[in-house]
Amino acid sequence: MITVINTQKAFVVPKKLFVQAIKDMLHTIDFGHYSLSVVLCGSARMKTYNTRFRGAEKATDVISFPAHKSGILAPNKALRGDAAYLGDIVLCPEVINKKRKDWNQLFYEHLLMLTAHAIAHLLGHDHVTDEQYEAMNAVEQKMFAVVKKNQNSLFYKEMKRGKK
Numbered sequence: 001m002i003t004v005i006n007t008q009k010a011f012v013v014p015k016k017l018f019v020q021a022i023k024d025m026l027h028t029i030d031f032g033h034y035s036l037s038v039v040l041c042g043s044a045r046m047k048t049y050n051t052r053f054r055g056a057e058k059a060t061d062v063i064s065f066p067a068h069k070s071g072i073l074a075p076n077k078a079l080r081g082d083a084a085y086l087g088d089i090v091l092c093p094e095v096i097n098k099k100r101k102d103w104n105q106l107f108y109e110h111l112l113m114l115t116a117h118a119i120a121h122l123l124g125h126d127h128v129t130d131e132q133y134e135a136m137n138a139v140e141q142k143m144f145a146v147v148k149k150n151q152n153s154l155f156y157k158e159m160k161r162g163k164k
Helices: 015-028 043-054 093-103 107-122 130-149 154-161
Strands: 002-006 035-040 062-066 085-091
Touching (some): 002 015, 015 130, 035 107, 043 062, 043 093, 062 107, 107 130
Parallel strands (some): 002 035, 035 085
Antiparallel strands (some): 062 085
16 A cells, blocks of 8 residues: 655645556566555655754655665565555655756656655665665666656656646
């Protein structure tokens, strides 16, 4: 199950399409039976989370809270219940919208790219070393590719409208 809680009002994020994009990403990496939660919040709340959990007194675009702390998870169809819960993701659309311009991306494109990045962190990936970065990036790109191709995805619809 994918749970999305949207506490911010500045940016429209269609819940049904966002949930479907996350499901598609998880399915493409064989984690379709796993669950996670996503919170979309404003910059003030994100600053609070970032200060409390990361020691950085500023709003950031995304924070991941993995439920598993034992290395990189491999797809395992036998995990059920609490064991199949990947963790929590907190996204700040306001910061995402500002940073997307540095990446020359559309809003939903950057939102989904960061969602894929956060999911990779929930799976235990990190990007401290070059080797870790390459492995994490491969997982992210696989997830992101599926939503870029899906004509019902948030990104695809925004891209067709041509908004930057």
